[in-house]
Amino acid sequence: MALSGMRGLSVFISDIRNCPNKEQERLRVDKELGNIRTRFKSEKGLTHYEKKKYVWKMLYIHMLGYDVDFGHMEAVSLISAPKYPEKQVGYIVTSSLLNENHDFLRLAINTVRNDIIGRNETFQCLALTMVGNIGGREFSESLAPDVQKLLISSSCRPLVRKKAALCLLRLYRKNPDVVNIDGWADRMAQLLDERDLGVLTSSTSLLVALVSNNHEAYWSCLPKCVKILERLARNQDIPQEYTYYGIPSPWLQVKAMRALQYFPTIEDPNIRRSLFEVLQRILMGTDVVKNVNKNNASHAVLFEALALVMHLDAEKEMMSQCVALLGKFIAVREPNIRYLGLENMSRMLMVTDVHDSIKRHQAQIITSLKDPDISIRRRALDLLYGMCDVSNAKDIVEELLQYLSAADFAMREELSLKAAILAEKFAPDLSWYVDVILQLIDKAGDFVSDDIWFRVVQFVTNNEDLQPYAAAKAREYLDKPAIHETMVKVSAYLLGEYSHLLARRPGCSPKEIFSVIHEKLPTVSTTTIPILLSTYAKILMHTQPADPELQKIVWAIFNKYESCIDVEIQQRAVEYFALSKKGAALMDILAEMPKFPERQSALLKKAEDAEVDSAEQSAIKLRAQQQMSNALVVTDQRPANGAPQTVGELSLVKIPSMSGDQHASTDQGLSQANGTLTTVDPQPASVDLLGDLLGPLAIEGPPGAAVQFELNAVSGLEGVPSSADYAAIVPVGEQTNTVQLMNLLEHVLMYNAMLFKQPIGNINERFYALCLKDSGVLYEDPNIQIGIKAEWRAHQGRLVLFLGNKNTSPLVSVQALILPPVHLKIELSLVPETIPPRAQVQCPLELMNLHPSRDVAVLEFSYKFGTNMVNVKLRLPAVLNKFLQPISVSAEEFFLQWRSLSGPPLKLQEVVRGVKPLSLTEMTSLFNSFRLTVCPGLDPNPNNLVASTTFYSESTRPMLCLIRIETDPADLTQLRMTVASGDPTLTFELKEFIKEQLVSIPTASRPPAPAPPAAQPTNPAALTDPGALLAGLL
Amino acid sequence: MIQFVLLISRQGKVRLTKWYSPYTQKERSKVIRELSGVILTRGPKLCNFVEWRGHKVVYKRYASLYFCMGIDQEDNELEVLEIIHHYVEILDRYFGSVSELRPWFIVCELDLIFNFHKYNAAYYALDELLIAGELQESSKKTVARLIAAQDSLVEAAKEQASSLSNIISQATK
Secondary structure, three states, X not given: OHHHHHHHHHHHHHHHHHOOXXXXXXXXXXXXXXXXXXXXXXXXXOOHHHHHHHHHHHHHHHHOOOOXXXXXXXXXXXXXXXXXXHHHHHHHHHHHHOOOOOOHHHHHHHHHHHHHHOOOHXXXXXXXXXXXXXXXXHHXXXXXXXXXXXXXXXXXXXXXXXXXXXXXXXXXXXXXXHOOHHHHHHHHHHHOOOOOHHHHHHHXXXXXXXXXHOOHHHHHHHHHHHHHHHHXXXXXXXXXXXXXXXXXXXXXXXXXXXXXXXXXXXXXXXXXXXXXXXXXXXXXXXXOOOOHHHHHHHHHHHHHHHHHHHHXXXXXXXXXXXXXXXXXXXXXXXXXXXXXXXHXXXXXXXXXHHHHHHHOOHHHHHHHOOOXXXXXXXXXXXXXXXXXXXXXXXXXHHHHHHHHOOOOHHHHHHHHHHHHHHHHHXXXXXXXXXXXXXXXXXXXXXXXXXXXXXXXXXXXXXXXXXXXXXXXXXXXXXXXXXXXXXXXHHHHHHHHHHHHHHOOOOOOOHHHHHHHHHOOHHHOOOOOHHHHHHHHHHHHHHXXXXXXXXXXXXXXXXXXXXXXXXXXXXXXXXXXXXXXXXXXXXXXXXXXXXXXXXXXXXXXHHHHHHHOOOHHHHHHHHHHHHHHHHHHHHHHHHHHOOOOOOOOHHHHHHHHHHHHHHHHHHHXXXXXXXXXXXXXXXXXXXXXXXXXXXXXXXXXXXXXXXXXXXXXXXXXXXXXXXXXXXXXXXXXOOOOOHHHHHXXXXXXXXXXXXXXXXXXXXXXXXXXXXXXXXXXXXXXXXXXXXXXXXXXXXXXXXXXXXXXXXXXXXXXXXXXXXXXXXXEEEEEOOOOOOEOOOOEEEEEEEEEEOOOXXXXXXXXXXXXXXXXXXXXXXXXXXOHHHHEEEOOOOXXXXXXXXXXXXXXXXXXXXXXXXXXXXXXXXXHHHHHHXXXXXXXXXXXXXXXXXXXXXXXXXXXXXXXXXXXXXXXXOEXXXXXXXXXXXXXXXXXXXXXXXXXXXXXXXXXXXOOOOOOOOOOOOOHHHHHOHHHHHHHHO | OEEEEEEEEXXXXXXXXXXXXXXXXXXXXXXXXXXXXXXXXXXXXXXXXXXXXXXXXXXXXXXXXXXXXXXXXXXXXXXXXXXXXHHHHHHHHHHHHHOOOOOHHHHHHHHHHOOHHHHXXXXXXXXXXXXXXXXXXXXXXXXXXXXXXXXXXHHHHHHHHHHHHHHHHHHHO
């Protein structure tokens, strides 16, 4: 009886299932594990059959969720059993119990390899499956060549080959080096001609992994993917068993479209056309049907098609068709489609043109925010967040606020963070911003981090108009019966600073303000009390003439806290008490906090971190940011100090620890020398950072002031951690040396201003990147981002400049001027003089190419930031290759033309030396990216390369250009180039253009621009900007 | 890429697990625990996707069993949902043929005791369907043929063994 041997197992399973509770089950499992353990340990060798029995039990126990930490060896040893049943169990159990990092697996590599290269097909399958599922790096190194061989072997049956394909995919993921690109690309292309759809499906998965890493090598696979799609879309030659609910393998369709999304673009017009035909058919032909599976499968294909259309940046018509489809989807009853509709709409936001059409669905999206399904609500929130801009911010943020009270606990934190960010980014006016944040604190105080209320304080401090409004609002909230502690903090802070602006309003006399705040004191924690004490001191200071009664009360409070156990509270109480006895001197010391320098919001960073849920990771990020900001400051202050710098980067890094000590001693010195009790107690985490900052400064400034000053200095930096934020906002100790301090502060503000004019990213690289693509960022600094999007039609072009103000204050005196070279006619539409805060304006630009030339147009752009003028000169990517149209010609046409253009000046030849060494494939893709179509096989010599293209300008008709490159395989740094066209200037210009591209590879990075010397703070950008240098040459 | 496959009963008992990325035992238990908490509590008319710890999980309930597959953010959700259904159809066909046309999930909930090694056909079928977290074969017929071939190999070995033991027992009589 076959089952009799397994009786033990059956009994065990039945026992387990009869266990009344978890406790009993555990006991039974432990007993069994003990039993197995003794069996394995016993001296008598177990037969394969017995081993199999116990290993099955282990698998069952493992499946129940218990840890099985022994017997792995036995499972692995079964792999080498000669008989199929034992071997099979060995493979299955091993791949279930172990993961790729187990040491035991290493022992099996040889056996597994023998199975793979052996002749037994079933053994091959078992081995490939296990390696494909849990193979690690070591497997990768020792087995990849054998697996590759199986995949392309003509003698292997499909059932082995499809497993080999996916096994290779795993090995490639573990170590990409095991697939040798040069030889493999052609093989890969051949694999895509496979007739067996199982093998083809697996091979396409492999291709997706390969191209996701490096598409360059696999261009030849692109047309094949399109062909597979055509075959499936037309249902040509698809066996019945590969149609799923009437749809020809939806999975293969999805994979082929996925692979295509890793190629940056499709140059060949014919392939592009056939692909678009297929896509169009999918977009139009997918209907909602009753059968759920058919529906899912066809929509899986449809959504992938949408993604591909977006990626290809198709014609406007098709795009709006996509948005219309998605608009339909987000309103359907079927929840999956609704979910995916929202998700894909978010992805679609990347395409700039469709923004407006998506906005039309806003009402529906807001409805989805109340969907019963949290998955859908999350998508809706994400989409609303992404689609928010100045025009709809008010509506969206107010919706979010309304939803906040009803939202699940799990979503509140994200929701409030997003609302806060949107409010900040797109506030139409600042009083609205203050309203939103205060509401947010009111409704979801627990979820409002310190960053959020710090930010409100910064805004209010920096905008005088806002101060009375914010103070009045804070006063209103204090009247509410129960308010969140964060609300107490922010209200107390705002009223301490600005309540005197409300003096004449009812209920706003200093005394009334004081008592309404003081009412809250018993309810708050020790972290809030220091803020309240500062507020009292400030109220006292603003009460002129002094109100003896109020003074008495407040002094009594200070007195009471002088013996508080909390050091921070005690210190403040002592200091404020002493200070407030000084009368008029108080005015200077407790003066309003100075304005905070503009800076990037810590919130935005937090939003990025929110995605990563591991706290550790965000801590690493934060640390990296700290280091970055330190480095920035140190290098920037160096020249400004005027001291000759002999210390290099490395020694600068050492300064913190030194100055940290110094900081401590000056600290003491201060309190003794001035006879006041002011000390600073920055949190330990920020000490290093502060020390870093002060390294150079402490030498120059008066020692006492320097210590005080650090608090403000820190706030001036980008990406300061929140602990420093805290120090900046919460008045830890008030200044005694205000005047000196202000001088220093101004210094630092100036450095900051410098910082804020530094371009972000390499302007040169951005320009070169844009020479190859039609949209992207042309220039960015901390205040502005200039994006560009271009469309080219024959000799005409339309460019749109997107000027985005990144700040919370408007950019003024904005000017843009185009310096066109003679061959380009450029008309720039009106550029507004002011860009509102956080807004983006678009400036279209019409271009016409008159005749061939390599000259480049320059955009002179300037704006005012604070008192500083920023002026940059940028090259516009309206270069020669933009007026080329790729064309492929037949051999006959080519040679006919080539011969008819017999010599100079129509045909020019030159030997170019000092060429950047490129393989022919690399050169081909370089040419293709410049819209020069490489025609393979035209030139009999394999070391040569022949290309063709059409050039458009107003003076010439569309002109065919032919190029031939002869390389020398022995010396890649030289080549002979021949260019021919019907126009002598064109021939010359094109030849020079190609030469420039070959001699310097455009993507190669330049060494970073040297930091601008601070001695000329008025125009640092112009010095580093290659565009400016170029303009100087023009 | 599919990171893991889980089959969980309505009572939260695990029926099958398969991990295509290296998870330690501790991480595996955590995934199972937390994910069953999320999925088993979801109502019937909601979508088949949940977002959980940066993963996306596609799941579907068949009778008393939940099939869950953890995938990457950018994967095509519906495609995976239909891989699940494809898998269920394969199992259905297999168990239907071995246990008087009863749906296979009943097999695995009730008849597990008598049929553990048959139950493991769920593992074989999965291995014929997915490798490295990617779909290997989209033809039900092919997968069914391959599982049947494996079964017959096992049976053949058994017969051989039992005939051998018959010979031995007769010889030792």
